[in-house]
Amino acid sequence: MELNVQDVTVHRGHREVLSDVSFSAGPGELVGLLGPNGAGKSTLLGAIAGMLSPTSGQVTVDGLVAHRAPRQEIARRLALMEQQADRNIPLTALEIVELGSLPHHRTFARGDHARRSAEARAALDSVGAGAFADRAWQSLSGGERQRVSVARALAQRPGILLLDEPTNHLDVTAQLDTLDLVSRLGVTxxxxxxxxxHAARWCTRVIVLSDGTVAADGPPAEVLTPRTLSEVYGVSATVLTHPSDGRPVIAFDGSID
Amino acid sequence: MEVRPIRAHAAVPVALAVLLALSIVVAVTIGVAGLTVGQVWDVVASHLGLGAGSAPSTTTDAIVWGIRLPRVLTAALVGAGLATAGVVMQGITRNPLADPYLLGLSSGASLGAVSVLLLGIGSAVAITVALPVAAFVGALVALVAALGIARLAGAITPTTAVLAGLAMSQLFAAATSLVIVIAAKGDSYREVLSWLLGSLAGSSWSTVAVAAIALVAIYPVLRLYAPRLDAFALGESAAEALGIPARRTYIVLFVLVAALTGAMVSTSGAIGFVGLVLPHVVRALTGGLHRRVLPAAALGGAIFLVWADTLARTVLDPREIPVGVVTALIGVPVFVLVLWRSGRSTWS
Structure with a gap:
């Protein structure tokens, strides 16, 4: 499923938080949005999801203009996985995953209940979370919650999956598991x-945002250079090459005043 | 506390429905003149043209059909309506302290009702018509004012609506107090107080009709929104990402809840705690899915208010306690218990 971001500019009040951002992505691509806090990463995800309207430019999802198309039509094509580990949700894992199919059968007619339940169980199984289907969200660990969130996104059967800081608050194992899972889905x-x-290890491409503009865009090995890092993040870093697969490994040396 | 939904989900509403039917019948037999279930059945049967048993005496008929049955039925319907409204308000705002009166609805309704009682606004019309109408209109005025202010503050979100409702609530409460100070004299204080605290003493077949129409018209629509209410539990943007236009849904639900609450308040005043406590009790029984919580809360609210009102009219016999006092006396300890058991884990 094709995602097109065309010259997107977004204002919050009078402040321009994104200016003229453009890129497109297709199936199998895992695009990492990088950049310091306030660079516009979350705003760009919001614009892609159609939740905020650009001042100019537009995002198209499978040909639909994201901020104008009916929400349900977007939701059938695009799923958003936010940081939810801290949220209290009074539902079980299975009940949460079942909500993923909401865009496909909105009012949940009685008849398709069994089918939704089966779909949700299959989604939980596919992320290795079948064992805690009937456990309450409140009783799950951060990593388990993230698996449930991935399963919910899968139940939505999206062509495009947006992730907002998917590894926040997770321990190392859970971070690696989550990204591994996501990279094997085969969707954009x-x-x-x-x-x-993480970006260097899992992304096929990274886009570095700086003050709302695209500072660099390309494969991790080309983009993640000491020069870009010092310009965008204000840090001095040594970029090494991983001996096994040649991906860049970034070692930070300090911040540049 | 972990939410442990019990397996036999279908059994909960069935059991509650049976319990409600029994409660209604038994509650009608209780009062100054003690009656038997058989006597109650004879009266009901004779009115429904089922003329099976012996013909009831006119006194029994007057007590059952004229007084107790409409009162018990009003209690059941109002309890169901308020508990339903409470579930929806807590669902939209994701706030366990939300209740049906959150948008200033009860204060608006109180101002309308107290104005009729004390200022004689309804003197031209029968007060039995003017009072509920004024209360309903007052509730809707409060809603429109709260949503209008929320809109001015940026957008109608649960947060802005609740804050605006809080402001409206204070304003209408002050206006109500002003009306009372200026116009209340002698016995009218008691009447006003009983209305402000909520009382089912004024129930009649017309209050049954008002409450029934509101519940039958609005409950099924709210029930259709159950999956969308579930999605709101994931957060507003997650709900949007699931295809739900959040802002529009808030407005639809606020208006439906206001109409339901306004109708209930117009029959019996602002009875508190039903809409706040029942949803919590029911969730502990059914889990959090709204398609299970809504019917169980409606039935549970009905049972609760039937018994609260039975206590209100009998415990200090021959005097009556406003039912709002009873719901608070029972509701507060139950609420504390629910909070204590759920700790910070179910909600935060």
């Missing part, structure tokens, strides 16, 4: 990430 993924080494 756009993920706002903080961890540059």
């Amino acid at each position: 993924v756009v993920a706002a990430l903080h961890d540059l080494n």
Whole structure:
């Protein structure tokens, strides 16, 4: 499913938080959105999801203009996985995953209940979370909650998956599990990430935002250079090459005053 | 506390429905003149043209058909309506302290009702018509004012609506107090107080009709929104990402809840705690899915208010306590218990 971001400019009040951002992505691409806090990563995800209207430019999802199309039509094509680990949700894992199919059968007619339930169980199984289907969200660990969130996004059967800081508050194992899971889905993924080494390991492409503009766009090995890092993040870093697969490994040396 | 939904989900509403039917019949037999279930049945049968048993005496008929049955039925319907409204308000705002009166509805209704009682606004019309109409209109005025202010503040979200409702609530409460200070004299204080606290003493077949029409018209629509209310539990943007136009849905639900609450308040005043406490009790029984919570809360609210009102009219016999006092006396300890058991885990 094709995602097109065309010259998107977004204002919050009078402040321009995104200016003229353009890129497109297709199936199998895992695009990492990088950049310091306030660079516009979350705003860009919001614009892609159609939740905020650009001042100019537009996002199209499978040909539909994201901020104008009916929400349900967008939701059938695009799923958003936000940071939900801290949220209290009075539902079980299975009940939460069942909500993923809401865009496909809105009012949940009685008849398709069994089918939704089966779909949700299949989604939980596919992320290795079948064992805690009937457990309350409140009783799950951060990593388990993230698996449930991925399963909910899968139940939505999206062509495009947006992730907002998917590894926040997770321990290392859960971080690796989550990104591994996401990278094997085969859909277009756009993920706002903080961890540059995660981006280097899993993304097929990274887009670095700086003050609302695209500072760099390309494969991690080309984009994640000491120069870009010092310009965008204000840090001095040494970029090494991983001995096994040649991906860049970033070692930070300090901040530049 | 972990929410442990019990397996036999279908059994909960069935059991509650049976319990409600029994409660209604038994509550009608209780009072100054003690009656038997058989006597109650004879009266009901004779009015429904089922003329099976012996013909009831005119006194029994007057007590059952003229007084107790409409009162018990009003209690059941109002309890169902308020508990339903409470579930929806807590669902939209994701706030466990939300209740049906959150948008200033009860204060608006009180101002309308007290104005009729004290200022004689309804003197031209029968007060039995003017009072509920004024209360309903007062509730809707409060809603429109709260949503209008929320809109001016930026957008109608649960947060802005609740804050605006709080402001409206204070304003209407002050206006109500002003009306009372200026115009109340002698016995009218008691009447006003009983209305402000909520009382089913004024129930009749017309209050049954008002409450029934509101519930039958609005409950099924709210029930259709159950999956969308579930999605709101994930957060507003998650709900939007699931295809739900959040802002529009808020407005639809606020208006439906206001109409339902306004109708209930117009029959019996602002009875508190039913809409606040029942949803919590029911959730502990059914889990959090709204398609299970809504019917169970409606039935549970009905049972609760039937018994609260039975206590209100009998415990200090021959005097009556406003039912709002009873719901608070029972509701507060139950609420504390629910909070204590759920700790901070179910909600935060």
